[in-house]
Amino acid sequence: MFDNLRKYAAAYAVAIGGILLTCLSSWNVRQELQSSHRKEFQWAASDRIESVRAVVDQGLDALLEIRGLFYAAQEIDESEFSVFADSILQRRPYIESLLWAPLLTAPRQASTTAISGNGPATAAAASAAPATTGSERATRIPVVLTASRTLSALATGVDLNATGELAALFERAAASGKIAVSGRMQLARPGHKDLSVIYAALPVQAPGNARGGGPPLGFVLGVYDIEELVHFAIKLLEPRGVEVLVRDETAGDDAQFLHFYASRLEPGSTATATGSLPEQDQNQPRMVATIRVGDRSWSVTCVATHTFRSAEAFTEAHWSVMVSGLLFTALLSFYLVRSRRELDKRSRLATTIFEREELLRQLAKTVDVVFWATNAEATRLEYIGPAFRQIAGDEAGLDSSSPSLLLDVFAPEERRVLSAAIADLQANAGRFAVILPVSRAHRGERALRWLRVCGFPVRAPGRHLSRIVGFCEDITEHKLAEDALRDSEAKLRTLFNHSPDLIFTVDDQARILFANKPLPYPLGTADEKRSELALPAHVRDAYRQRLRQVFASGQIEHCQYTAGHATWWEIRMVPISSANAANTVTAAMVVITDITENRQLQWQAIRSARLASLGVLSAGIAHEISNPNHAIMANAALLARIWQDTLPILAEYQHEQGDFLLAGLSFVQARETISRGTADIAENAKRIQKIIGNLKHLGKQDRGDMDELADIAKILNAVLTLLDARIEKHTDSLTLDLPATLPRVRGNVQQLEQVFINVIVNALESLPNRSRSVSVSAALDRTGKRIVVRVEDQGAGMSADIMAQLGEPFFTTKAESGGTGLGLSISSSIVEKHGGRLRFESSNSSGTTVSIDLPVSNAHESDDGRFVSRGRDLHDKEE
Numbered sequence: 001m002f003d004n005l006r007k008y009a010a011a012y013a014v015a016i017g018g019i020l021l022t023c024l025s026s027w028n029v030r031q032e033l034q035s036s037h038r039k040e041f042q043w044a045a046s047d048r049i050e051s052v053r054a055v056v057d058q059g060l061d062a063l064l065e066i067r068g069l070f071y072a073a074q075e076i077d078e079s080e081f082s083v084f085a086d087s088i089l090q091r092r093p094y095i096e097s098l099l100w101a102p103l104l105t106a107p108r109q110a111s112t113t114a115i116s117g118n119g120p121a122t123a124a125a126a127s128a129a130p131a132t133t134g135s136e137r138a139t140r141i142p143v144v145l146t147a148s149r150t151l152s153a154l155a156t157g158v159d160l161n162a163t164g165e166l167a168a169l170f171e172r173a174a175a176s177g178k179i180a181v182s183g184r185m186q187l188a189r190p191g192h193k194d195l196s197v198i199y200a201a202l203p204v205q206a207p208g209n210a211r212g213g214g215p216p217l218g219f220v221l222g223v224y225d226i227e228e229l230v231h232f233a234i235k236l237l238e239p240r241g242v243e244v245l246v247r248d249e250t251a252g253d254d255a256q257f258l259h260f261y262a263s264r265l266e267p268g269s270t271a272t273a274t275g276s277l278p279e280q281d282q283n284q285p286r287m288v289a290t291i292r293v294g295d296r297s298w299s300v301t302c303v304a305t306h307t308f309r310s311a312e313a314f315t316e317a318h319w320s321v322m323v324s325g326l327l328f329t330a331l332l333s334f335y336l337v338r339s340r341r342e343l344d345k346r347s348r349l350a351t352t353i354f355e356r357e358e359l360l361r362q363l364a365k366t367v368d369v370v371f372w373a374t375n376a377e378a379t380r381l382e383y384i385g386p387a388f389r390q391i392a393g394d395e396a397g398l399d400s401s402s403p404s405l406l407l408d409v410f411a412p413e414e415r416r417v418l419s420a421a422i423a424d425l426q427a428n429a430g431r432f433a434v435i436l437p438v439s440r441a442h443r444g445e446r447a448l449r450w451l452r453v454c455g456f457p458v459r460a461p462g463r464h465l466s467r468i469v470g471f472c473e474d475i476t477e478h479k480l481a482e483d484a485l486r487d488s489e490a491k492l493r494t495l496f497n498h499s500p501d502l503i504f505t506v507d508d509q510a511r512i513l514f515a516n517k518p519l520p521y522p523l524g525t526a527d528e529k530r531s532e533l534a535l536p537a538h539v540r541d542a543y544r545q546r547l548r549q550v551f552a553s554g555q556i557e558h559c560q561y562t563a564g565h566a567t568w569w570e571i572r573m574v575p576i577s578s579a580n581a582a583n584t585v586t587a588a589m590v591v592i593t594d595i596t597e598n599r600q601l602q603w604q605a606i607r608s609a610r611l612a613s614l615g616v617l618s619a620g621i622a623h624e625i626s627n628p629n630h631a632i633m634a635n636a637a638l639l640a641r642i643w644q645d646t647l648p649i650l651a652e653y654q655h656e657q658g659d660f661l662l663a664g665l666s667f668v669q670a671r672e673t674i675s676r677g678t679a680d681i682a683e684n685a686k687r688i689q690k691i692i693g694n695l696k697h698l699g700k701q702d703r704g705d706m707d708e709l710a711d712i713a714k715i716l717n718a719v720l721t722l723l724d725a726r727i728e729k730h731t732d733s734l735t736l737d738l739p740a741t742l743p744r745v746r747g748n749v750q751q752l753e754q755v756f757i758n759v760i761v762n763a764l765e766s767l768p769n770r771s772r773s774v775s776v777s778a779a780l781d782r783t784g785k786r787i788v789v790r791v792e793d794q795g796a797g798m799s800a801d802i803m804a805q806l807g808e809p810f811f812t813t814k815a816e817s818g819g820t821g822l823g824l825s826i827s828s829s830i831v832e833k834h835g836g837r838l839r840f841e842s843s844n845s846s847g848t849t850v851s852i853d854l855p856v857s858n859a860h861e862s863d864d865g866r867f868v869s870r871g872r873d874l875h876d877k878e879e
Helices: 002-007 009-072 078-091 120-127 164-176 226-235 317-362 386-392 412-428 476-498 537-553 596-657 667-699 712-722 724-730 749-765 800-805 823-833
Strands: 095-102 104-107 137-140 145-148 185-187 195-204 218-225 242-248 257-261 286-293 296-304 369-375 381-384 432-442 445-459 465-474 502-506 512-515 557-563 567-577 585-594 708-710 733-737 745-747 773-780 786-793 837-843 847-855
Touching: 009 078, 009 095, 009 195, 009 218, 009 226, 009 242, 009 286, 009 296, 009 317, 078 095, 078 145, 164 195, 164 218, 195 226, 195 257, 218 226, 226 242, 226 257, 369 386, 386 465, 412 432, 412 445, 412 465, 445 476, 537 557, 537 567, 537 585, 567 596, 596 667, 667 712, 708 749, 712 724, 712 733, 712 749, 712 773, 712 786, 724 749, 745 749, 745 847, 749 773, 749 786, 749 823, 749 847, 823 837, 823 847
Parallel strands: 733 773
Antiparallel strands: 095 145, 095 218, 104 137, 185 195, 195 218, 242 257, 242 296, 286 296, 369 381, 369 465, 432 445, 445 465, 502 512, 502 585, 557 567, 567 585, 708 745, 773 786, 786 847, 837 847
């Protein structure tokens, strides 16, 4: 038992360690899932609490809006109040009623329903009635103006002060001068179910006493359906399995419950009779927040139900981890046990082989070589080793003395060769060695083997030939390896000679030992070729220093340099060690590679990354500007319509009352100024929206689609819109000359935009002052098959040397200002990819003209005038 324990100790250790790690990983995954579950619940609960808070604030703001109406217009009739209040009720469906109730001090015997007047002015007049003794007068707050969703007990004329709870509400509101809120109350509605509501009262002061200090004229009263308020706040949120309990912390214990909102995923859940959470939610995660509602404090409790939705697809992930880990541990343990058994089996087999090898060694026999011997005339086979069966087959009879036993394993042609070699040995008494193929049957298939057959003469004391001995050795693997090595060497030689890199080996004195191609020019004398002469003069010292480091440290070294015509090269120096002394560097292989294209790709990738970042930033800015701009456009249109509807009224008033001032302007001036101002607002908002559209188009990801139909005129207009600020900075005059219609060009819209932006920006930056101009035009050539876009500037122009290097990568005249020298190179590549040409004309006196020649698309036009193509349809479309 203990022997097996030691034998399979590794398997047991892997099994135990795997089980422990699996359990630990499963527990860790479970903890992470639970933590994520709690965080997601906190987010969902916070959303619901903030939604309830926002809806409550919006509902109370309705009272402030009505009070503002009373302050703005002293006399409000019932129809005006109804129109204003109904608009609020439509926007806030949880408000059951909106009321105006003046504060009246009247004789006790007065009728409670005989109330005249309909506004704060009437209430002020009623409060100013002749005074009587305090015992003969009573404070009444009758309903004068009302707007309700359904018929309720709060009809016109009802004295709200007659109810104790409402009387206390009005006292708190009058004392604070702010909104006061009641606790939960029941509102009777004839023919309908009673509602659980809260009342909110806002005092309205006299016009001259807006800051308070005296009794109010009356109260604006709002009646809020608690259930509808909570449902309205939460129903717009995504169902997540969160239940909400709303309680009034200001009220007593028995009156604290306001409403319980059951999750839409568990619609049957209800609160307990005491207003607490359901029993199944008692141990669930919860979040409690307190919000201010007027002069009261509400607590909002959110609790996660059992159906709270949080990454359901992964809630059982820890079981998957555990099962997978246990399965992997079991498989690995099984593999180790199996490997141990195979090792034991191989050990026993090795012991057996060793014993047999010892026996064969004692008998001076080998398995790999077949020894044979014949008489001097080669007419009798005297001996052949038992390994011959490996060549001739197990059916070969080793007891035969006929030489044909050895010869018959070969084909007739090889048999004649071997017979001729034996005859030559007999005649000349010399040894021979021939390599012959043997076709041997093995498991029903013919396998070609190669044998090296060697023969040696054995001389008798009289120096005459007495016997011929030899051996047959299977050299199939050696011959195949030799052939493969020869083929590999030929392939390597071909690759080495045809490599685009210049490769040569050098010694420690930098002398060339071997090169893969003829050198372009002599490098020293014929006997001593210096490798550093293949490099530019400014690189040679660094090359020799790096080469010495290679021979000293045995490490690979490399360096880069630039040559003429803006080309980049890399030198790699690889040490070559001796086979006998691994730490001794006997030579070094030098590889000189042209990396210009790689450098270009790196710079282009950096530029593309910058453009992508600029696009993302532009899209973000466009999104942030778009929302307020939509509001400006909508409000500008609304203000324009309001002003147009108001003009006839103001004109009639001017006709009747004479001229009057608006914001210090006469009516005629104000009419022109406001009309012009609203038009300017709308026009500039549309301009902003167009710029936003161009920015969004700039921020779109370029997928390299070359099958779009591009409108050159629209692209040029969009480019000039994007460059508006830069144009304003550099010149006072930029003209765009476009024909009425231009055919489309097939290609990539964003890439063409990049070309036009690069060319126009270069033209603007070449201007010495703002008085110089830039002209952009587009027209068909004389053949009508190509569009020519010209960008002409009145800049300083370019010299012949600069013109000769235009378009070369990394060539720039603006290095000090951050130029990379890739703009025109990339633009030229884009134009060529579109089948076009980019041409430059420049002189020091007349500026520069850049011509972009693009082929017209051969797409046909449909019946409605739209160009049809396999790509996107860009007809009259703003990206």
